[in-house]
Amino acid sequence: MILTQLPRFHFLVFKNPPPSFNFFPKPKLPIIKPASPTLFSSLSTAEPIPIADFALPDEPKLEVSLDKLFVPPETEVSCNDPNLSTKILKGSNIVLSKYAREAQVVQAEFVKSSVRTEDCPSDGLPEFALVGRSNVGKSSLLNSLVRRKRLALTSKKPGKTQCINHFRINDDWYLVDLPGYGYASAPQELRTDWGKFTRDYFINRSTLVSVFLLIDASIPAKKIDLEYASWLGQNQIPMTLIFTKCDKRKKKKNGGKRPEENVSEFQELICGFFQSVPPWIMTSSVTNQGRDEILLQMAQLRNYWRKH
DSSP: OOOOOTTTOOOOBBBOTTTTTSSSSSOOOOOOOOHHHHHSOOOOOOOOOOOOOOOOOOOOOOOOOOGGGGGOOOOOOOOOOGGGGGGGTBSSSSSOHHHHOOHHHHHHHEEEEESGGGGSSSSSSEHHHHBBBTTTTHHHHHHHHHHHHSSOOSSSOOOOOOSSEEEEEETTEEEEEEEBBBBOOOOHHHHHHHHHHHHHHHOOTTTEEEEEEEEEEEEEEOOHHHHHHHHHHHHHHHEEEEOTTOOOTTTTTTTTHHHHHHHHHHHHHGGGBSSSOOOEEEEEETTTTTTTHHHHHHHHHHHHHHHH
């Protein structure tokens, strides 16, 4: 089974918008111009890096059927493959491809904050955007990915991020921290502006490889998260679902459901809007669950994007 992709990795095909969808006004579909290959160095022939085994004994897990796997392009899977389970990223539905290499973070630095897409870095490097509700743990996850405590600003007060923040990784690609949605301790007019420039960034940023949409797995699915994911799919914005706070086990606080149950419920609710299964990864900034898996997913998306 092979999934063919468009140049910007448009692996999500949108079916029908939810009846109550109103988070973003419906924009026109973007015209994506492929980046010039002369901007990038040639691909390395290095083998995919091994996945670190840092799982805790009680780390939540989900069984994934063959039809629910995300299979990258130029990758084949078969139910008769005895080694298939070793090719699936732990705590996810993502099959590892030949493009999953050069995933380590060696260097990370903050570059700039922008309030307009046209003010973002213009060096042509590929980038991955992190976005989610304001209290989903986005900054903590970013710090976990680069193994630094203060690269991104963390705060007990949601809504701290108010700009498009670019962090350059290994002088080779960007992590982008976007404003949270759903709740923020800021005036309504500012929250409206955030939504406007975020929408413009998604549609017009040609170097955006994929959006990593963060969903809180410690609580039941939120309507606004479903709407946001649906909007991304409707507008053909590449997306990977990142389920955060998978270490939290307090049943009373999360409606009596474990994180893996909330993850399954979210997938069931969203599957009606997509013809192909979105990739997803379970994470925890406390235990670092999912950190290596996110970096490997970014690596294979990034290397494929550069080649095509």
